[in-house]
Amino acid sequence: xxxxxxxxxxxxxxxxRRFEEEAARLYQERKIGGFxxxxxxxxxxxxxTASVLDSEDYLVTAYRCHGHYLARGGSARAGMAxxxxxxxxxxxxxxxxxxxxxxxxxxxxGWGIVGAHMPLAAGFAFAQKYNQESGATICFLGDGxxxxxxxxxxxxxxxxxxxxxxxxxxxxxxxxxxxxxKTSPTDDLSLRALGYPMARDTVDGHDVFAVRASIHAALTxxxxxxxxxxxxxxxxxxxxxxxxxxxxxxxxxxxxDWRKRDPILTLGAKLESFGxxxxxxxxxREIEEEILDAVKFAEESPExxxxxxxxxxxxE
Amino acid sequence: MxxxxxxxxxxxxxxxxxxxxxxxxxREAMEEEMLRDERVFLMGEEVGSYDGAYKCSRxxxxxxxxxxxxxxxxxxxxxxxxxxGAAMAGxxxxxxxxxxxxxxxxxxxxxxxxxxxxxxxxxxxxxPIVFRxxxxxxxxxxxxxxxxxxxFYAYTPGLIVLAPATPYDMKGLxxxxxxxxxxxxxxxxxxxxxxxxxVPEGEYLVPIGKADLKREGNDLTIISWxxxxxxxxxxxxxxxxxxxxxDLLDLRSLRPLDKxxxxxxxxxxxxVLIIQEQHLFASYGAFLSHLISTEIFDxxxxxxxxxxxxxxxxxxxxxLESVVMPSKxxxxxxxxxxxxxxxxx
Numbered sequence: 001x002x003x004x005x006x007x008x009x010x011x012x013x014x015x016x017r018r019f020e021e022e023a024a025r026l027y028q029e030r031k032i033g034g035f036x037x038x039x040x041x042x043x044x045x046x047x048x049t050a051s052v053l054d055s056e057d058y059l060v061t062a063y064r065c066h067g068h069y070l071a072r073g074g075s076a077r078a079g080m081a082x083x084x085x086x087x088x089x090x091x092x093x094x095x096x097x098x099x100x101x102x103x104x105x106x107x108x109x110g111w112g113i114v115g116a117h118m119p120l121a122a123g124f125a126f127a128q129k130y131n132q133e134s135g136a137t138i139c140f141l142g143d144g145x146x147x148x149x150x151x152x153x154x155x156x157x158x159x160x161x162x163x164x165x166x167x168x169x170x171x172x173x174x175x176x177x178x179x180x181x182k183t184s185p186t187d188d189l190s191l192r193a194l195g196y197p198m199a200r201d202t203v204d205g206h207d208v209f210a211v212r213a214s215i216h217a218a219l220t221x222x223x224x225x226x227x228x229x230x231x232x233x234x235x236x237x238x239x240x241x242x243x244x245x246x247x248x249x250x251x252x253x254x255x256x257d258w259r260k261r262d263p264i265l266t267l268g269a270k271l272e273s274f275g276x277x278x279x280x281x282x283x284x285r286e287i288e289e290e291i292l293d294a295v296k297f298a299e300e301s302p303e304x305x306x307x308x309x310x311x312x313x314x315x316e
Numbered sequence: 317m318x319x320x321x322x323x324x325x326x327x328x329x330x331x332x333x334x335x336x337x338x339x340x341x342x343r344e345a346m347e348e349e350m351l352r353d354e355r356v357f358l359m360g361e362e363v364g365s366y367d368g369a370y371k372c373s374r375x376x377x378x379x380x381x382x383x384x385x386x387x388x389x390x391x392x393x394x395x396x397x398x399x400x401g402a403a404m405a406g407x408x409x410x411x412x413x414x415x416x417x418x419x420x421x422x423x424x425x426x427x428x429x430x431x432x433x434x435x436x437x438x439x440x441x442x443x444p445i446v447f448r449x450x451x452x453x454x455x456x457x458x459x460x461x462x463x464x465x466x467x468f469y470a471y472t473p474g475l476i477v478l479a480p481a482t483p484y485d486m487k488g489l490x491x492x493x494x495x496x497x498x499x500x501x502x503x504x505x506x507x508x509x510x511x512x513x514x515v516p517e518g519e520y521l522v523p524i525g526k527a528d529l530k531r532e533g534n535d536l537t538i539i540s541w542x543x544x545x546x547x548x549x550x551x552x553x554x555x556x557x558x559x560x561x562x563d564l565l566d567l568r569s570l571r572p573l574d575k576x577x578x579x580x581x582x583x584x585x586x587x588v589l590i591i592q593e594q595h596l597f598a599s600y601g602a603f604l605s606h607l608i609s610t611e612i613f614d615x616x617x618x619x620x621x622x623x624x625x626x627x628x629x630x631x632x633x634x635x636l637e638s639v640v641m642p643s644k645x646x647x648x649x650x651x652x653x654x655x656x657x658x659x660x661x
Contacts, residue, residue, distance in 0.1 A: 058405070092438035103440040108404065110436070113428050119394050120429060123401015130357070130383070130407060150425075153394025160389065312439045313473050315497035 003274060009051060009208050010267045011283050013043040016067045017264055018291045019076055023066070023083055023097075026295070027243045032083045036097050039067035041238040044263035045170055046071035048211030049138055052219060056135030058124040060108040060117055062142060063098035064170075064237075072107040074100065076294040086301035093304045094312060106135075115145040118154035118167065125158065125165035129226055136164040136222035138215070144175025146189060155230065159196035164222035166215065169232045170205065176241040177249045193230035205235030206263050336515040338508050339372045341483040342448075345490035346373065346410060348519070350380055353408060356494055359386040359395055360412030360449075369414045370450060370509045396422035396447065400430045400499075403445040408494060413449035416465050416503065422447075423468070430499040431474030444497045448490065451479070451503035452542060452593050453630055456637060462630035464593040466542070467600040469501040470570045476524060477571040479503040481545035483513035485568055488522030496524060505543040527574035529581065533561025536655060537581040539604060540591040541567040544642060548591050551647040560655060570600060578604070579612050586617040587654045591642050596624035621654035623647050 020038045027036045039046070042064075050071035053059065061068045069079055074090060082089030083097055090100050091110075099110040108124065111117035121139030128135050145151055146169060158165050169189050173180045180187060193200035199221060203214040211233065218229035236258040240247035247255075259265075271280040336344070350356045357380075362369045364377040364387040377385040388395040392413065399409035413419045419426065426447060433441040453462035470477045476498050480489045486504065493500040530545065531552060540548040545566045552562040563581040567574065582588050588608055592601035605620040623642045630640060 091436060091440070094438045095436045099436040101437040101440050103437065108441075109433075111429070113424055116397070116424055116429060119397020119425065120401040120404070122394070123398040123403070124405045125401075126398050127402040127405030127407050130402070149421075150393050150397060153391040154397065156389065156391060157394045157398055312435045312437075314476075315434065315442050315444075 003276065005051070006267060006271060006274075007276070007279060007283060009047055010264065010271060010280065011287065012047040012050070012071055013208070013264045013267065014283065014287045015076065015290065016043045016046065016070050018287055019066060019070060019079065019294070022080070022291050022295055024239070024243065026083065031299075032097065033085065034096050034098075035063070036083070036243040037064040037241065038237065038239045038243070039064055041258065041262070042170055042172060042205065042235045043067055044208040044211055045140070045168070045205045045233050045235055048208040049168065049215045052212050052216045053138065054135060055106070056133060057219070058106045058108055058121070058128070058135065058137040060121050060124065060137065061110070061140035062114065062117060062145065063110070063112045064142070065098065065100045065110045068140060069100040069102060069107050069110070072102060073105045074102040074107055076290055077297040080294040080298035081301050084298045084301070085303065086298055087304040088297070088301040115141065115148035115150040117141075118145070118150050119157070121165055121167070122154045122158045122163050125163040125222075125228075126161065128164055129162075134223060136166065136219050138166045138168060138219075140168050140170055142175065143169055143171040143173065143180055143189060144178075144183065145169075146192060147183060155192070155196050155198065158228040159198045162226040163228055164226050165228045166218040166222055167228070167230045168215070169230070170235055171232055172235050172237045174241065174249070177245065177247070179249070189232040190230050199227060199229040201229065201231045203231060203233045205233030206258070206261050208263055208267065333514045334517055335512045336483050336487075337510050337512050338483045338486050338504070339370060339374075339510070341487035341515050342372045342490055342504065343374060343376065344515070345487045345494070347376065347379065349491055349494040350384060355406065355408045356410065357384040357386065357407065358410045358412065359388055359399055361388055361390055361414050363387060363412050368412070370506065372412070372509065392418050392421035393425055396425040397429065399445050400425055400443055403430075403443045403499075404433065404441050408444050410446045410448060410494060413447060415461060415506065416449050416451040417461050417463050419447065419449070419465070426469070426475070426499070426501070427472050431472045434474060442497050443499045446490070446493045446500045446502055448502035449504060450506040450509075452505055453637070453641060454506035456632055456634055457630070458632040459629035464625070466503060466570055466592075467594045467598070470600050474499065475571060476500040476569075477503075478524065478569050479542040480522070480568045481508070481542055481566055483511065483515050485522050485528065485566070487515055488520050489524065489568060492521050492524050503542055508543050508546075522568070525569045525572040525574055527577040528566045528568055529577065530564040530566050532563055533585070535560045535562065535585055535658060536587045536589060536651060537563045537565060537578075537585045538589045538591065539565045539567060539578065541570060542593070544591050544593055547642060547644065547647065550644050551591070551651065554644065554648055555651060560651070575607065575611070578608065582608055582612055583615045586615055587621075587658065588616070589621040589623070589647065589651050589654055591623045591647055593625055593642060595627050596622065597627060599624060617658070618654045618656065621650045623650050
């Protein structure tokens with residue numbers, strides 16, 4: 001296995017983990033307003049996916065978006081500043097936690113209405129095909145999104161028009177606080193691909209290498225054959241739905257079981273077993289510095305000028 | 317409502333001037349813009365093989381092929397969202413709703429995504445897209461197919477909302493809408509697709525945000541938009557016969573609004589009658605009334621007059637429908653209320 005790849009995957013996952021932990025702390029200090037949905041536990045999905053994307057590929061997701069933004073190369077400074085509502089944020093304090101963007105890196109948000117970004121993703125893929133571009137579109141969604149109308153309409157159009165899009169269900173087993181068995185008659189969520197029809201896959205979302213392989217296969221199908229795919233990735237969030245949720249609807253044992261398979265600990269142990277403990281420790285220190293720098297940057301950045309409250313409504 | 321005889325006054329026909337029906341004016345606008353810009357495409361239900369539910373895209377599939385004239389299945393949320401995504405990725409879609417009644421299935425996409433993307437991304441995303449189709453009541457379509465949604469969409473910052481009346485304005489404004497970098501909601505009317513009027517050969521644009529003063533008089537300003545401009549014209553005809561000369565202002569563009577044109581006219585006539593197909597409650601016309609009453613209060617010699625649809629979902633029966641919609645009689649009654657005490661010359 002490629003040591004450089006492993007260290008990069010480790011670095012990227014750890015950056016997200018530490019970013020989210022600091023965000024939680026700042027939220028508790030009331031420095032972050034609104035909703036804050038943390039990605040802790042699901043890092044292997046965003047990172048494994050981003051590691052097989054080309055610069056031509058679009059990535060779009062729902063409101064639990066910090067991990068995807070960082071994995072796609074979004075700046076930790078600009079992300080943290082956005083959480084604090086600062087003008088130096090990735091959306092200049094207009095978007096907040098649920099609406100991160102880095103359009104130059106083709107990270108297209110950051111959308112707050114469950115399932116509503118799926119037709120949008122099909123639209124990015126439509127444009128890629130229309131323009132005969134080589135890229136494809138990856139669209140992440142939660143297991144809570146599979147029962148809402150836009151899921152069906154987007155899947156339907158993607159299959160009908162052969163759009164180069166990959167829909168990835170991040171099945172963390174809870175739609176907010178409602179367990180999967182109350183929202184789906186089966187725990188095999190990729191079955192939903194069959195009726196459109198569309199290629200499907202199921203992957204262990206805690207295994208960053210399995211994620212890479214599954215996404216890569218789907219991307220190849222999208223790029224070379226203009227065919228969409230539905231992937232179900234089984235994963236888990238260690239925290240509640242948002243910071244407002246103490247997650248009392250599940251047992252400590254269940255959370256601990258998932259933590260034993262934690263993708264970051266797993267990869268960290270792998271690095272150590274390869275004799276790369278010194279390198280790993282160095283990465284840990286570098287990430288710590290990057291996060292502290294991001295927090296400092298965010299805290300020291302100015303608020304948006306109130307006189308600009310009505311900016312960015314229209315293209316003039 | 318009847319629209320058949322009213323266009324003569326609005327489109328003064330001169331010898332050798334070409335006349336087009338509104339559906340053909342719209343088609344010309346789309347075709348010209350598609351020839352001009354490869355990124356423009358038309359998507360919607362029945363727009364291709366069927367030539368459009370109201371034949372606005374007749375022959376376009378043959379001319380441009382299935383890549384650019386795209387028949388969509390019945391999935392308004394889906395294809396509106398695909399259009400929005402395509403627009404953010406650099407294309408310039410025209411999304412046809414068979415009627416705006418069905419746009420409610422897509423209204424989350426239009427309001428929560430298209431209209432807000434620019435703000436939420438601090439200008440990093442833009443959404444150059446046109447949503448067009450028939451709005452408002454026609455003949456006895458009953459409650460679910462007779463909605464007039466100008467107030468819904470005009471309420472939303474981030475959207476441009478256009479509601480032209482004449483073939484000339486339909487063509488010129490649709491071309492401007494397609495070239496605009498913002499999401500545009502463009503209202504047409506089932507009742508006027510066959511209405512003919514002067515549309516000159518060759519390229520022209522009607523600017524967004526400019527009202528059109530269709531006739532001039534010193535006694536009363538009548539403000540309307542969309543097909544009610546034709547009703548307003550009839551009302552003005554009647555009033556002239558009774559010695560009242562009217563300014564008739566066709567707003568054409570609801571958001572942005574040509575406030576200056578309104579203020580200029582009202583500052584001359586000092587009396588206003590607004591005719592809208594919306595319900596009065598929390599409506600666009602009520603907003604206009606507020607605007608006039610606050611911004612140029614001193615110019616008013618009477619409270620602002622406003623004729624709206626009654627506060628009821630549209631009933632089916634013709635006898636009921638005609639009572640619910642603004643009528644000439646209701647407009648005249650309201651006009652005389654506004655004109656009370658005026659000394660006619």
